Amino acid sequence: MSNDTFHLVRHTNTPDAHDASAARQRLQTRTLPKALHNLEESAKFFQLNLQLQTAINMALAVGAPLLLTGEPGTGKTQVAWYLGWYFGISVYPYQVRSTATADDMKYDFDAVAYLRNAQDRNEAARPRQDFLRKKALWLAYEDEKPSVLLIDEIDKAPRDFPNDLLLELANHRFQHPFLDDVIDPKSSAPPIVVIISNVERRLPDAFLRRCIFHHIELTPQLVHTAVQARTGDFPRLDDAARDEALKRFWEIRENDQIQKRPSTAEVLVWLAILSAQGVTAAQLKGASLLDLPGLTALLKDKDDIERLRG
Numbered sequence: 001m002s003n004d005t006f007h008l009v010r011h012t013n014t015p016d017a018h019d020a021s022a023a024r025q026r027l028q029t030r031t032l033p034k035a036l037h038n039l040e041e042s043a044k045f046f047q048l049n050l051q052l053q054t055a056i057n058m059a060l061a062v063g064a065p066l067l068l069t070g071e072p073g074t075g076k077t078q079v080a081w082y083l084g085w086y087f088g089i090s091v092y093p094y095q096v097r098s099t100a101t102a103d104d105m106k107y108d109f110d111a112v113a114y115l116r117n118a119q120d121r122n123e124a125a126r127p128r129q130d131f132l133r134k135k136a137l138w139l140a141y142e143d144e145k146p147s148v149l150l151i152d153e154i155d156k157a158p159r160d161f162p163n164d165l166l167l168e169l170a171n172h173r174f175q176h177p178f179l180d181d182v183i184d185p186k187s188s189a190p191p192i193v194v195i196i197s198n199v200e201r202r203l204p205d206a207f208l209r210r211c212i213f214h215h216i217e218l219t220p221q222l223v224h225t226a227v228q229a230r231t232g233d234f235p236r237l238d239d240a241a242r243d244e245a246l247k248r249f250w251e252i253r254e255n256d257q258i259q260k261r262p263s264t265a266e267v268l269v270w271l272a273i274l275s276a277q278g279v280t281a282a283q284l285k286g287a288s289l290l291d292l293p294g295l296t297a298l299l300k301d302k303d304d305i306e307r308l309r310g
Contacts, residue, residue, distance in 0.1 A: 006276040033233035043085035045229040046078050055214035065193035070216035073263025080150035080194040093150040094136035096157045102164035108133040128178045140191040149191040155200040162207040234275030244281040257307040262298040270297040
């Protein structure tokens with residue numbers, strides 16, 4: 001980040017003296033940490049501990065989906081992008097929604113365009129498959145190289161969703177919706193399947209039996225390792241300020257009044273903000289929790305802030 005990153009917007013009591021051109025120039029020339037919000041960019045900085053490494057290798061050895069759980073912000077989704085970076089292969093992500101079906105992960109069918117086309121005599125002969133848009137599972141199977149299939153937040157889906165995936169994940173094939181064709185992986189190796197759950201609901205036992213499971217626990221070592229790997233995102237934060245910031249972060253996490261506790265993702269953003277402000281260790285050490293600079297980068301709940309104030 002440039003030294004002006006935290007001073008892009010400045011209060012003025014003299015509107016006529018405001019120089020929009022100069023402000024726009026500062027906005028255009030600001031430097032943002034590329035890896036902070038981009039999973040693909042930050043993949044190379046991800047740090048495996050021995051337990052996660054073992055779980056990944058177990059899943060790869062037997063060709064089973066890797067099911068990762070843990071609180072939000074602990075790096076579960078990042079694992080898929082790390083594997084993509086590590087092996088130099090593509091990642092095909094699918095974000096699960098509350099209305100998702102297993103077919104939604106394979107394709108979209110534009111029914112409106114198909115019906116409109118059927119009413120046009122010049123276009124009516126176009127087959128239905130022309131109105132398919134291939135989605136993550138289909139694209140992963142069509143990749144001629146190995147790939148990573150990421151199924152993110154599967155616990156948001158209806159209960160039938162994971163059960164409907166059992167056949168495809170076990171046999172690595174599915175039936176074309178309109179043709180008498182079977183879609184199976186073009187690569188000699190099927191996709192690496194990484195499944196993410198925030199444990200909002202229990203997954204079916206039949207589905208769990210087919211997965212290799214690993215729970216990512218947020219520990220001081222995990223946070224410290226993640227921060228050490230990403231020091232380039234907070235260049236103006238020296239070692240003493242970074243260490244003090246981590247101490248204050250754990251004070252917040254371990255405070256019984258806090259309901260929505262910050263995680264690794266929040267602390268990385270917070271450190272980048274402290275760096276932009278040029279905050280020192282002394283400033284962090286001397287502040288109450290409520291007066292910590294950039295506190296709302298860590299606490300995202302108004303009630304948590306009020307409880308801290310009380």
